[in-house]
Amino acid sequence: MFPQLADWLTDPANWTGDGGLLQRIAEHLRYTIIAVFGAALFAVPVGLAVGHTGRGATVVVGLANAMRALPTLGVITLLSLQFGVLKVGPVLLGLGILAVPPILAGAYAGVQSVDRAAVDAAAGVGMTSWQRLWKVEVPIAMPLLLGGLRGAVLQVVATATVAAYVGLGGLGRPLLDGLRVTDYPRVAGAAVVVALLALLLDLGLAGVQRGVVPRGLRLASGPRSPRRRGPFSWGGNRLVEPADQAGIRS
Amino acid sequence: MIEFRAVTKRFPDGTVAVDALDLVADSGKITVLVGPSGCGKTTSLRMINRMIEPSDGTILIDDLDIRSANPAVLRRGIGYVIQQAGLFPHRTVLDNVATVPMLTGWGRRRARARAAELLELVGLPTAMGRRYPAQLSGGQQQRVGVARALAADPPVLLMDEPFSAVDPVVREGLQDELLRLQSELGKTVVFVTHDIDEAIKLGDRVAVLREGGRLAQFAPPAELLARPADDFVASFVGRDRGYRALSFVGADGLTVHPLRTVAVGDAVPAVDEWSLAVDPAGRPRGWLPPGSAADQLTEDVLVPGGSLYTQGGPLRGALDAALSSPAGRGAVVDADGKLAGGVDAAEVLALLSAQRDGS
Amino acid sequence: MEDLVKYLGNPRNQDAVLELLVVHARLALVPLLLGLLAALPIGWAAQRYRRLRAMVLGASNVMYTVPSLALFVILPGLLGTKILDELNVVVALAIYTAALLVRPVVDALDALPGHVLAASTAMGYRPLRRALTVELPLAVPVLAAGVRVASVSNISLVSVGALIGVGGLGQLFTEGFQNSYNPPIVVGIALTLALALVVDLLLVGTLRLLTPWQAGRPTARSAA
Numbered sequence: 001m002f003p004q005l006a007d008w009l010t011d012p013a014n015w016t017g018d019g020g021l022l023q024r025i026a027e028h029l030r031y032t033i034i035a036v037f038g039a040a041l042f043a044v045p046v047g048l049a050v051g052h053t054g055r056g057a058t059v060v061v062g063l064a065n066a067m068r069a070l071p072t073l074g075v076i077t078l079l080s081l082q083f084g085v086l087k088v089g090p091v092l093l094g095l096g097i098l099a100v101p102p103i104l105a106g107a108y109a110g111v112q113s114v115d116r117a118a119v120d121a122a123a124g125v126g127m128t129s130w131q132r133l134w135k136v137e138v139p140i141a142m143p144l145l146l147g148g149l150r151g152a153v154l155q156v157v158a159t160a161t162v163a164a165y166v167g168l169g170g171l172g173r174p175l176l177d178g179l180r181v182t183d184y185p186r187v188a189g190a191a192v193v194v195a196l197l198a199l200l201l202d203l204g205l206a207g208v209q210r211g212v213v214p215r216g217l218r219l220a221s222g223p224r225s226p227r228r229r230g231p232f233s234w235g236g237n238r239l240v241e242p243a244d245q246a247g248i249r250s
Numbered sequence: 251m252i253e254f255r256a257v258t259k260r261f262p263d264g265t266v267a268v269d270a271l272d273l274v275a276d277s278g279k280i281t282v283l284v285g286p287s288g289c290g291k292t293t294s295l296r297m298i299n300r301m302i303e304p305s306d307g308t309i310l311i312d313d314l315d316i317r318s319a320n321p322a323v324l325r326r327g328i329g330y331v332i333q334q335a336g337l338f339p340h341r342t343v344l345d346n347v348a349t350v351p352m353l354t355g356w357g358r359r360r361a362r363a364r365a366a367e368l369l370e371l372v373g374l375p376t377a378m379g380r381r382y383p384a385q386l387s388g389g390q391q392q393r394v395g396v397a398r399a400l401a402a403d404p405p406v407l408l409m410d411e412p413f414s415a416v417d418p419v420v421r422e423g424l425q426d427e428l429l430r431l432q433s434e435l436g437k438t439v440v441f442v443t444h445d446i447d448e449a450i451k452l453g454d455r456v457a458v459l460r461e462g463g464r465l466a467q468f469a470p471p472a473e474l475l476a477r478p479a480d481d482f483v484a485s486f487v488g489r490d491r492g493y494r495a496l497s498f499v500g501a502d503g504l505t506v507h508p509l510r511t512v513a514v515g516d517a518v519p520a521v522d523e524w525s526l527a528v529d530p531a532g533r534p535r536g537w538l539p540p541g542s543a544a545d546q547l548t549e550d551v552l553v554p555g556g557s558l559y560t561q562g563g564p565l566r567g568a569l570d571a572a573l574s575s576p577a578g579r580g581a582v583v584d585a586d587g588k589l590a591g592g593v594d595a596a597e598v599l600a601l602l603s604a605q606r607d608g609s
Numbered sequence: 610m611e612d613l614v615k616y617l618g619n620p621r622n623q624d625a626v627l628e629l630l631v632v633h634a635r636l637a638l639v640p641l642l643l644g645l646l647a648a649l650p651i652g653w654a655a656q657r658y659r660r661l662r663a664m665v666l667g668a669s670n671v672m673y674t675v676p677s678l679a680l681f682v683i684l685p686g687l688l689g690t691k692i693l694d695e696l697n698v699v700v701a702l703a704i705y706t707a708a709l710l711v712r713p714v715v716d717a718l719d720a721l722p723g724h725v726l727a728a729s730t731a732m733g734y735r736p737l738r739r740a741l742t743v744e745l746p747l748a749v750p751v752l753a754a755g756v757r758v759a760s761v762s763n764i765s766l767v768s769v770g771a772l773i774g775v776g777g778l779g780q781l782f783t784e785g786f787q788n789s790y791n792p793p794i795v796v797g798i799a800l801t802l803a804l805a806l807v808v809d810l811l812l813v814g815t816l817r818l819l820t821p822w823q824a825g826r827p828t829a830r831s832a833a
Contacts, residue, residue: 002686068761068804071768073779077786081794121336124301124408125350125398126326139340148778149828158676165772166786172772175682179773188686191679214340216382 008185013119014236019173021193027169028197032156035092039099039152039239048202051141052133054146060108072098072159076166078191086167098159098175106148142212148204157198171197251277252298252406257307259293261462267293268463271306275455277405278311280432280439282453284446286309286486290463291442295408298440299328304358311406329399329407329437333364333415335391337383342364343369343394344379350402361401368397371434373427389420393427400435407437425451446487450475450494472498496566496602504568504601505581506561506591512538516547524577527552532588534558534581558583559591569598616792621733626781626793630800633777636770637763640699644706645756651707653740654712663709672708677701677766681773693774702766706759713755719747747821753816760808768801778804 008014015021050060072094076174079090114137138145164172171194178186252275255571259268268290275281283291296302297309309316316324320341336344352358357566366376372393382389392412399407404465413421425448432439443449447602449456450471460482467479475495478484484491510525512518514535519525525538527547538554544551556574559582572595579592616622655665680701681690690697693820721744729743772780781797 005686048802065761066802069764069802070629071765071779071782071798071801073769073771074782074794077782078794078798079784081789081791100522102478114816115334115336115339117332117336118338119336120301121330121395121398122333122338124299124330124332124336126322126324126328126353128322131322131353136340154674158678159769161676161678165783175678176772187682191682192782194682195679198674199671199675200672206527216342216384217384218337219384221329236732246796 004185005192007115008189014186014189018062020219021171021189023173024169024171024173024190025193025197027156027163028160028171028194031088031091031095031160031163031168031170032153033035035095035160036099036149036152038092038104039096040103040149042098043103044107045150047104047148048111048133048138048141048146051111052137054128055137057108060104064104064214065219068101073165075163076162080166081124088168091163091166091168094162095156095160099156102151103145103148103157107141110148111137113144113177114140118149140217142214143217146205146209146212150202150236151203153205154198157194161194182192251275252281252440252559253310254294255310257294257297257304257309259290259297259302260305266463268304269295271463271465272455273465273468275438277438278436279454280428280452282441282443282449282456283459284443284449284453284456284486285459285466287444287462288461289459289461292410293463294459294515295442296439298408299325299330314598318590325352326402327406329402329404331392331395331399331407331409331412333411335383335395335573337386337391337398338396339383340384342372342379343381343383343386346383346394347397347401349398350404354402363366364401365397368401369433371400371431372397374482388416388422389424389468392416392424396428396431400431405437405438409439409441411442415444416447421448428452435542447494450497458486481526493566493569496569497564499565499567499602499605501563501568501601503604504565504593505597506593507579509579509581509589510590514545514547514549518540518542518544518547518551519523524579526555526577526581526589526592528589528595534583534589537575537577539576555581558587559587559593565598565602568593570594573585612790613792615796616790617796619747622793626796629776629778629780630804633764633767633779633801634693634804634808636698636702636767636775637760637804638639641703641708641756641760643699643703644708645710645752648710648714649705649745653718654709656715662715662811666715669708669711670705677705678769678773680705681770681775693776695776697743698767698770698775705766706763709759709762709828710752710755713752714748717751718744718749718824721747725758737765740800749755749816749819753819757809757812760812761805764801764808768797778831 013020018021025033048059050056076090076094078085083090118136118140119132122136127135141171160170161172161175163170164176171190174186174190175194178184178190210237252273252435254273257268257271258266260266260268267288269428271290271294272282273294283294286289293302297304298311300316311328337343338349340408341349344362344365347368348358348361351361351364356364362379366379366409369376369379374390374393374397378386378390383394386394392415395412399409413424416424416482430451441449441452443452453471455468456471458466458474460466467474467483467485468480472488472495474483475491476499478487478491510521510523511528512525514527514529518538522540524540525539527535529535534555535549537555538547538551539553542551553576555576556572557567557570557580558608559580561569561582561584568580568582571582572578572593573580579594584590645826651669655662673735681698684690684697684701685692685694688697688700721768725747726739726743729739749779767777768782769780771783772778778797781793783798785793785797
């Protein structure tokens, strides 16, 4: 299997041209970026608001957990049947729903992670609620917030293969087409490309996440030092964020 | 001047944290709120800058009802220091201190210059301005917190157990710093602590609050020690009241006797009484017991001395020096630490009774 | 709506749906258990031996980042199974779960109060016994949080697997879509949610049973 896979991956014809891997990668990324961006437009303000005011946490947490359990394939097929196949809307909506919980958790956990004494002092020196949020809480929350975004991107990249099922593009196309005609090198090739794409994006976002840690926090040593990598670093990947463990799911 | 008029705070679960508090904190003085946990001292403090809103009653700062001001604007005119410092970890020390000036619209450069002045004022090297809070020790962080509170030169300073989280040695240093700053700046300070000794040391007037948020006594520390209003205050103030009250009694008229001295390295004199060994600068090093068998005076022959009484200090220091000395006579030093003579415990007590008779 | 009632009223559909539910539960939960069992010794070793730690955490991060669909497809080449073999799916998800859970195991062990461990060693516990009877129980709350997330994750992944033909409730989605028929999809969504909820409640219940000393506390918090 592997030599055939290698042949398939190194054949330029599979990359260029209509329906080639490059096009599919571009489509795949387009779905991902739009879905994550849309989810962030909703989830970041909500997460920040809940974390900042401390109100509405139970409702929002419940909502996030319910969204997490929603099967994306089910949502997308249902919506496609309602609004028409080959429409991008259902796919983007389904992927957006997938992306909301990690981003929400990241924003919430980020704001909650700010030292309570610093927030109290911020109020005490005369910052308004808005100023407290933007000058103190958000800068310190950035790593966890970005961790949430990173997790969302990875989830969506992994699941955007679904788009092909309802007739759209993306890396799901060669995967599903290859399955249908039992062209296993193509299937495996698509799988490998998706995996590599996910890994590269994760690496890149991990770098951004590290870069966004305020210098003053990087210098703090000890178990809270944001120097850890891996699925759980600052809100980590996909579903697993410290927020989950810390109470957003309890 | 800060005035509490029948201020009450009731929490939603029914607890009454502050009960009809009437208090006036004089301008330019340090007013300490002290009491056991649950006495409402922190709650009272936080009502001054509207971090907590009173349920009943009014608080006035310089005759202006605080409710008439926008909370954020009010707080920019009040310095606020809390126990864990609450420094912003993502900003440099300098930017932390410059926070309020920048909030009130000073330019960044002007605010930072002011911040640098303040770092010096609280006894920190200006180079520290470039560091981040995580790199500072607890004591240093507290100083930065005080600097931040003073940056916009507010007339009022609120301090909520600011020195409780540091070790005793550092705490004493910070307390002395505060007294020094106050002598320079003359702010209206409201200071909360659970430590009665800190309250007595720092306060111009001390308010003792009891559980349930009621005022038990509001008086200068000397009066608190000499005439506690009731059993609660007496027990809260603690033991050795009489002794500690001596901190407020002057030592005018106390005789300082000359002391037999020897220098380290000299031959041991053959005498029947204690001698005080001094170093070349004249500072006490220890006592030489009478009838010592050694020939040469070396450090290990000496018996360590008791506390030293600095001239001009309160009578308590003189009594302690006399009581703690192995020779029965306390060593008195001048402002430079040079030996000035000795004091007797009996004469301290005689002076005390003479003062009482005379007053 | 009446389509839905008609669909559910048909006993043949009921049987089919039930069987899909059972398969789905099996495909999601067996790997959960296997993954946990694998993650425990791996995580324990990584936490104990500094040199292993970075390597293990890095490897598990990579394994976890690779989309599971890709794993489903690539594993057969390595295992010699077919893509749709249950074994293939179970192994792939077990690897996935293990990769996900290694980190919480390490975190949980990191967070163990040092004085408790020291006390148990001083009382004469040997390493293995201490690991099983002292460290493990204390690590349960943090682990439980990770396991809960892994369970939802697995349930979701099995349904996505329907794209390539994996069994389970996902097949209701593909069936409904192919026939342009809503009811199976709606039933599929509802049952997936229900399954996730039930499993989560069971896990929380198990957590409470295993950690009676946490009874007074509001939630289980992690060491993050």
